[in-house]
Amino acid sequence: MGRVERALGAAAAHHHRRPVVALLLALVLAMGGGFLARGLHLNANLVDLLPSSFESVQDLRELERRFGALGWVAVVGEGADPEALKRFADDLAPKLEALPGIRFVEAQRPGAFFRDRALYFLSEEDLREVHRRLEARLQWEQQQANPLYVPLVEEEPPSLDFSDLERKYAGGAGQRLSTREGDYYLDERQRRIVLLAKPDTTSADLGFSRKVTDEVRGLLAAQDLSQYGPGFQVDLTGTFQKKLDQQKQIARDIGVASAVATSLMLLYLLFHFRSALAVGLVLTPVGVGLAWTYGLVALVFGEVNLLTGFLGAILGGLGLEHGIHLLGRYLHLRGEGHTSEAATRAAFTHTGGAALVSALVAALTFFVLGTSRFRAFREFGVIAGVGMVVLIAAYVLVLPAMLGLASRWGWTPRRASVTTARSPMGHLLLRRRRVVTVLSAVVLLGLLSQAGRVRFDFDFGSLEDQDLPSFVLDREVNRLIGYSQTPVVVLTGSPQEEQAMVERLHARQRERGEDSTIDFVASLSSLVPAEQPRKQRVLQDISRLLERVPEERLEPRQREQVDALRRQAASPPFTRDDLPPSVRQQFVGRQGAPGGFVMVYPSVDQSDGMAVRALAREIRGAGTPDGTRVSAAGESMVMADILDMVTREAPLILGGTTLAVLLAMWLTLGGLRIALLCMAPTVVSLAALLGLMPLLGLDFNYLNILVIPVLIGTTVDAGVHLLTRLSSPGQDFVSVYSETGKAICGGLLTSAMGFGALFLADHPGLNSIGALANLGFATNLLIMLVAFPALLLVLSERRLKRHPARKESRKPEPPRHSGRGEPTHAS
Incomplete structure (x- = not known):
C-alpha cells in the first residue's frame, strides 16, 4: 500500500508539472465518451431486467411470437348519453380495426351469446336434473289444478330454484363472460364506454407502443366528436398507454432530479470551500469521469434502465466526496506553507491513498451487486463499480493538472479556504468520551430492539405512480369490464393439451377453494362444450316441459327464470366458428391458427406481490401429463420471478458484500484489526437504520433493497x-477531527445529495431508494461524527493505560493536552 500511495503522489506531481498534456488527454477522452453517450436511451421495461434463461421470460417471448400483444389500447369515451356512446363505439370500431398496428377491436360484450347458450355448459347429468325439477313442478301444478285431488299432508311446491347449479358453474368461462348485462362495455351512470383495441406487438416494444398509440390518437383527432354531444371527450389507457406514461415519468424524473442534485452540490461546495475556483477544481474531474463512464456504458450496454438512469447524480455525489477530501487536504497543506506541487504530492500520497482504498472497496461492493441476475441490479453494480474507479483516475489526472495551472497563473488559496476552525464538538468528545460512548450504545440497543419489525413490501402497486391519469382510468376500465385485462396465458401444443390444461387448472381451483388465486379459465375448447348433440336432445325435452308450465301461477322472478330457460333450451348447438368474433380472435395466433392458448384470469390484485407469487405457483403447479413444465406467460409471472430472485439473492449479496469489503480492507490497510475498526461505523449505522425504518414507516421493496450493499x-x-x-x-485529536470531520461531513452530504435526487422522483419505487439511502447516510454521519470518535478515544485511553511505555516511544515530542490532563491523540 505504501508503494501504491507513493505512486499516486508521483503521478499527481507529474501531472502538476505538465498540466497541459494531462488536461488535453482528459478532454479528448471526455469528448469521446460524450460522443458515445449521446445515443443512450432509457428502457424502463421490467421484462428486460430478467435473464433470458428465466421461464417467465422464455414463455413471454414465445407468447409474443405466437400470439402477439397481451395487453390492450383502451379507448374511453365519456360525457354523453348511452345511445350516443353506443353510436360512438359502432362508428369508431371499424376505423380502429383498419389501423395498421391493430389486429382486432372488441367493442361489444359477448355476454348475450353465452347467456343464451348457458345450458350447453352443464353436464348431461345436470341437464337431466333440470328436467327432473321441471317435471316434478309440473306434476305438482297438475295435481293442484285437479279438483278431485286431496293432499293428505300440506306440501311445499317443488322448487324451481337453480341457484345451486349456477354456483356450480359460476367459475366457468362462459358463465363469467356473461355475468355483465348489456351489449357494450358501457357504464350508464358514469356516462362512459370502452373499446378495446388489440395491437399485434407487445407493449414491451416502446417504439411500437408509441407508434400505435399515436395512430389511435391521430384517428380520434380526425373525428368530429361534437356529434356525440357537447361534453363528449375521449382518452386512452390500457397496458400500452400506461407503459408510455411510466417511461415518460421516469425520463422526466431523471432530468429534474439530476439538475436539482447538481445545483444542490454546487451550492454546498460553495459553502464548504468559500471559493468558486475550488468548486470548479472539484467538479471538473467528476464531469470528466462521468463522461468516460457513460461512454463505456454506451459501448457495453447501449441503454440505461430504471436504476442506472439515475447513476449520474449518484456517482456525482460519491465522486465529489473524494474531491472534498483531496482538495481539502491540499488546501490545509498550503496553509501550512507547502508549495503547490509539494501539497499536491502529499495530498495524493496520503489522502489519495485513503480515497483509492475507499473507491476500490466501494467498487468491489458494486461489483458484488453486479453478480445479481436481476439486470437492474447487475447493471447498476457494474456501472457504479467502473464509475468509482474511473472517477479516481479522473481525479489523479485532472485535479493535479488544474492545480498546476492555477498555481502558474498565480492563484493562492484565501485564508478562509486553508484554515479550519477547531471544532467545539471535538473538545466535547474529548471531555465526555465515556458518556457519549455509553449514550450511543444505549440508543443503538434501543434501535436494535425495533429491527425485528422491518418488513418487505411485496406490493408492486406501491412502486408505481398510481395517480398517473392512465393508471386511474385503467382501474375504472377494469371495474367496468368486470375482470382483469391482463390474464396469464398458458401455451399448449394441441387441442387435446389445451383441454387437459383447462381441466387441471379447474381441478387446482377446486382443490384450493377460497384460497385459489384464479378467477376463471378460458380457452376455445372450454368455450365450445363437448357432446352438444346429446345435450340438445335433453334440451328439447326441457323445451317441451317448459311449454306446459302454467306461468300465471308463478311468481315474477320464477316467470323470468322460465323465460330464460325457454330461450336457452331452444338454442342450437354451436361451433368455434359461431363464437362472437371478439371472443374467437382472442384465441387466434399471429399466423391465423386458432387454439393453443389458455387464458387464466386472476382473482387477485396483480400488484400484490405475495398474491402474484401464489398465482404463479398455482398455475405452474397444475403440471402436464408428461411431466414437462407449464409454459405460462404474462407480466404476473415476470413479477413473481423478480420477487423470488430478489428475496433469494438478497442475503447472498449482503453476505458477499460484507465479506468482500472486509477482505479488501484487510489487504489494503494491512491488518484485520484496523479493517474491522474502519467497518465498525458502517455496521453500526446499518443496525441503527434497521431500527429506524419501522419507526419512520419505511419498508424494504424489490428496488430499495439494493441500498444496503451500496451503503x-x-x-x-x-x-x-x-x-x-x-x-x-x-x-492532535481536535485538529484532525475538525479537518477530517468537515471533509467527512461534506463527502456524506454530497453522496446523500446524489441519492437525494431520487426524492424528487414521482416514481414511488425510486423515491423509496432516495428515502432509505438518505436515512442511511444520516445515521452514518451521526455515528462518524459522534459515536465513533468517542469510541476511538475510549479505546485509545485503555490501550495507553495497558501500554504506558508505548505512549513515550511513539511521540518525538511531549504530548499536547487539552487542559484537563487528557491525551489528545488516538494511538
Missing part, C-alpha cells in the same frame, strides 16, 4: 479517512 461500500471510506489520520503519531 456498505460507500460509507466505509469515512472510517478509513478518520482512522488513517488519527493513527498517525503525534496527531
